[in-house]
Amino acid sequence: MQKNETVLARYLRRYLPASERGWFDQWLRIHNHPAKLTKRVKLTGPDRLRKIILTHGIKRLARKNVNTALLAWNRLKGDNKFPIRLQKQAEGAIALRMIQRRHKDNLKFLDQIQPQPSDTLLHEKRIRAALSKQEWKLVNKWIQQLPKHLKSSDEWRYWQARALGELGQDTAAKQQLQKIIGERSFYGFLAADLLKVDYNLEYQPLKVSDSILKQLKTNSGLLRAREMFRLNRHISGRREWRAATMKMKPKQLKGAAILANKWDLHDRSIMVLAKARYWDDLGLRFPLAHRNRVDKRAQEKNLESAWVFAVIRQESAFVQDAHSPAGALGLMQLMPRTARSTARKLKISVPKKAGILQPDTNIRLGTAYLRVVLNELGQNQVLATAAYNAGPSRVRRWLPAKAIPADLWIATVPFEETRGYLKRVLAYTVIYQQRLGQKPGRLTDSMPPIQRRIRKTADIIQIPRNNG
Numbered sequence: 001m002q003k004n005e006t007v008l009a010r011y012l013r014r015y016l017p018a019s020e021r022g023w024f025d026q027w028l029r030i031h032n033h034p035a036k037l038t039k040r041v042k043l044t045g046p047d048r049l050r051k052i053i054l055t056h057g058i059k060r061l062a063r064k065n066v067n068t069a070l071l072a073w074n075r076l077k078g079d080n081k082f083p084i085r086l087q088k089q090a091e092g093a094i095a096l097r098m099i100q101r102r103h104k105d106n107l108k109f110l111d112q113i114q115p116q117p118s119d120t121l122l123h124e125k126r127i128r129a130a131l132s133k134q135e136w137k138l139v140n141k142w143i144q145q146l147p148k149h150l151k152s153s154d155e156w157r158y159w160q161a162r163a164l165g166e167l168g169q170d171t172a173a174k175q176q177l178q179k180i181i182g183e184r185s186f187y188g189f190l191a192a193d194l195l196k197v198d199y200n201l202e203y204q205p206l207k208v209s210d211s212i213l214k215q216l217k218t219n220s221g222l223l224r225a226r227e228m229f230r231l232n233r234h235i236s237g238r239r240e241w242r243a244a245t246m247k248m249k250p251k252q253l254k255g256a257a258i259l260a261n262k263w264d265l266h267d268r269s270i271m272v273l274a275k276a277r278y279w280d281d282l283g284l285r286f287p288l289a290h291r292n293r294v295d296k297r298a299q300e301k302n303l304e305s306a307w308v309f310a311v312i313r314q315e316s317a318f319v320q321d322a323h324s325p326a327g328a329l330g331l332m333q334l335m336p337r338t339a340r341s342t343a344r345k346l347k348i349s350v351p352k353k354a355g356i357l358q359p360d361t362n363i364r365l366g367t368a369y370l371r372v373v374l375n376e377l378g379q380n381q382v383l384a385t386a387a388y389n390a391g392p393s394r395v396r397r398w399l400p401a402k403a404i405p406a407d408l409w410i411a412t413v414p415f416e417e418t419r420g421y422l423k424r425v426l427a428y429t430v431i432y433q434q435r436l437g438q439k440p441g442r443l444t445d446s447m448p449p450i451q452r453r454i455r456k457t458a459d460i461i462q463i464p465r466n467n468g
Contacts, residue, residue, distance in 0.1 A: 001027055001056065020045075027053045034061035037072040055086040059093040066097040070109070088116045095122055099129045107135060110142075117147045124150070131159065132412040134404075139163040154180045158187040159411065161194075184279075186423035189430055189443040190407060201434050203282040208255040216255045219244055226263050234321045241268050250276045257284055264289065266318040286431050289318050290331070293363045301371040306436055307381065308367055310428035311388065314421060321357050329356045332366025342368045378454035381446050382406050382422065386413065389421040399452055406447035 001009050006028065013024050023045030030036060034057040043050045054076055062069040073090055076082075082090070091113045098106035106129055115122040123146055130138040140163040143156050150156060161176035177191040182200045192199050216222060221244025228237030245256055253276035260269035266287040273284055288309070298305040315333035316322035328335050334342075334356055342365045343350045355361050370384065376392050377383035387395045398413060413419045426443060433440040 001031065004031075006031060023049050023053070027056065030054075030057040031060060034058070034064065035068065037061060037076065038068060051080060051082055051086055054080070055082065055090045058090040062093045062097045066094060066101055066103060069094050069097070085116075088113075088119070092116075092119055092122050096125060099125050107133065107138060111138060114145065120147065120150060123147070127156070127159070128412050131408060134166075134408070136163040136166040140167065154183050154185050154187040154191075155411075158191055161191070162407075165194075184282075184427070184431065186427040186443070189427060193442050193444045199430065199440060201282070201431065201440065204280040205283060206254050206258055206278065206281045208251065208258055212251055212255045213258065216252065216259055221245075222256065222259065225268075226265070229263075229265055234319075237265075238268075241265075245272055245275070248272075250278075254278055257281075261287065267316075267320075270317050282431060282435065286313060286428065286435050287318060288435060290359055290363060293360055294367075297363050297367040301367045303367055303370055303374075304429070304433075306432035306438065307385075307425075307429045308363075308370065309432040309435075310425045311366070311370065311385075312363075313428050313432075314425050320359060329353065330362035330366075331359055332362050332369075334362060334366055334369065338369055339365050342372065345372070375457040377456075378451070379457065380448065380450070380454065382410065382426070382448075382450070383454070385422055385425050386418055390415055390418045396454075399454070400450055401452060403449045403451050406444075406450055409450040 009024070010028070013021055016024065023043075026043050026045070027049075030041070030053055037054065037057045041054075043053060058069055058073050058076070061072060073094060077087070092115060095106070095110055095113060095115075097103075098109055103109075110126040110129065115126070123142070127139060127142045127146075130136075130142060140160060143151065143160045143163070146156060157176050157180050161173040164170075164173035164176065174195065177195050180188050181192045181195055181197055182188065183191075184200055189199055221240055225237045225240035225244060228234070228240055241260075245253060248256065253272045257269045257273045257276070257278075260266070260272065261284050266289045269284050269287070273279075273281065279285065286309070290312075291305075294308050294312070295305050298308045312318060312331050315328075316331050318331065320331060322328075322330060322333060324333055326335070329339070336353065336356060339356045339362075340350045346365075346368055348364075351358075351361055351365075356365070370388060373387040373392055374381070374384040377387055377395060383395050386398075394415075398409075400409060410419060410422050413422065426446070429446070430440045430443055
């Protein structure tokens with residue numbers, strides 16, 4: 001019942017003793033008609049089960065009508081002493097629905113409850129709800145109530161600093177920012193911008209002994225994988241590589257990353273470095289594969305090459321034949337429909353699936369689509385990045401009622417996937433600026449305030465540009 005598997009539950013009912021079937025029938029009635037909880041309901045059976053059924057009903061009712069659920073819960077809570085676990089479940093369900101519905105009293109209710117330490121979703125969502133209304137006292141208070149492992153993250157340290165700054169506590173804000181300015185992350189870069197210090201973009205190339213490299217160069221599994229990739233048998237190549245590296249120790253994995261890079265197997269290099277948990281070789285983690293193609297197509301569309309590389313790094317990690325569960329294809333993860341419509345705008349032959357997977361075609365169409373969304377969203381790189389992930393129509397629905405800072409808009413984007421996507425692509429763009437030999441610009445310079453209205457420009461423009 002707690003998993004909403006009511007068909008299975010009804011089947012299992014027959015195995016209960018006849019004297020115990022009544023409580024299940026009551027549970028099923030409350031499941032199907034949770035609005036019954038608005039009136040006094042007499043439930044028989046053990047007290048423990050009765051309270052489980054009532055909690056279940058409140059959670060169901062919250063999804064249908066959060067106002068009714070709140071009224072019913074306040075009455076039930078007054079008539080019954082619920083165990084803390086069940087009370088947190090009921091209040092958490094109401095709170096999440098109030099946040100989702102942007103209920104006018106959601107912050108008031110959220111301030112009256114204390115999520116369980118394990119309920120990270122509710123902890124974070126209520127902070128984002130406070131951010132969306134720029135209620136800085138609540139932001140600061142609720143960040144202080146986070147579980148320790150969340151409170152120490154770059155994101156929440158940054159937002160606590162921002163809240164403290166808004167509350168006039170500049171010294172405390174600076175102390176929080178100093179804890180993350182050394183991080184190569186979205187919030188680490190934003191913290192550096194606020195403190196007006198340089199980014200930490202120093203990196204340490206991997207050092208692996210010659211003996212380990214010599215051993216790996218003769219590893220039959222790695223050699224088979226290399227040959228499979230050269231034959232464009234990517235699935236077989238990945239299987240061989242996975243099998244060969246499965247039991248490797250960290251030093252061997254680092255050596256395998258170096259070999260993969262030399263063999264132009266950049267996605268494998270990224271993968272084994274992550275497995276080895278080595279983050280300081282930016283050359284291996286952020287390769288410049290297909291640079292000629294990227295520079296050429298970026299210049300045609302007047303785009304920044306670093307931004308295009310950042311999108312590729314996030315979308316596919318340079319897996320040439322990448323397929324997403326939703327059907328997106330290739331290095332820049334193009335949906336076939338998007339690829340076809342973009343090809344028509346470019347007045348080139350419309351590719352089939354195999355064509356979309358070809359690096360040159362994929363990058364050409366991907367950069368063209370980036371230009372389309374950039375034009376549609378007022379040349380705002382933040383909005384265009386979000387649109388590349390979630391679609392322009394959703395991004396327009398997410399525009400604020402009045403102009404707000406871009407960092408605040410990103411933190412309150414409704415989709416967790418898109419929030420993470422934005423933070424990674426924007427941070428990767430800074431790293432790729434350095435990888436391309438450019439002086440990285442300030443992240444905040446590419447993050448103007450998000451406006452309520454945006455002016456669309458031409459669909460596709462092609463202006464040659466020097467990418468430095």
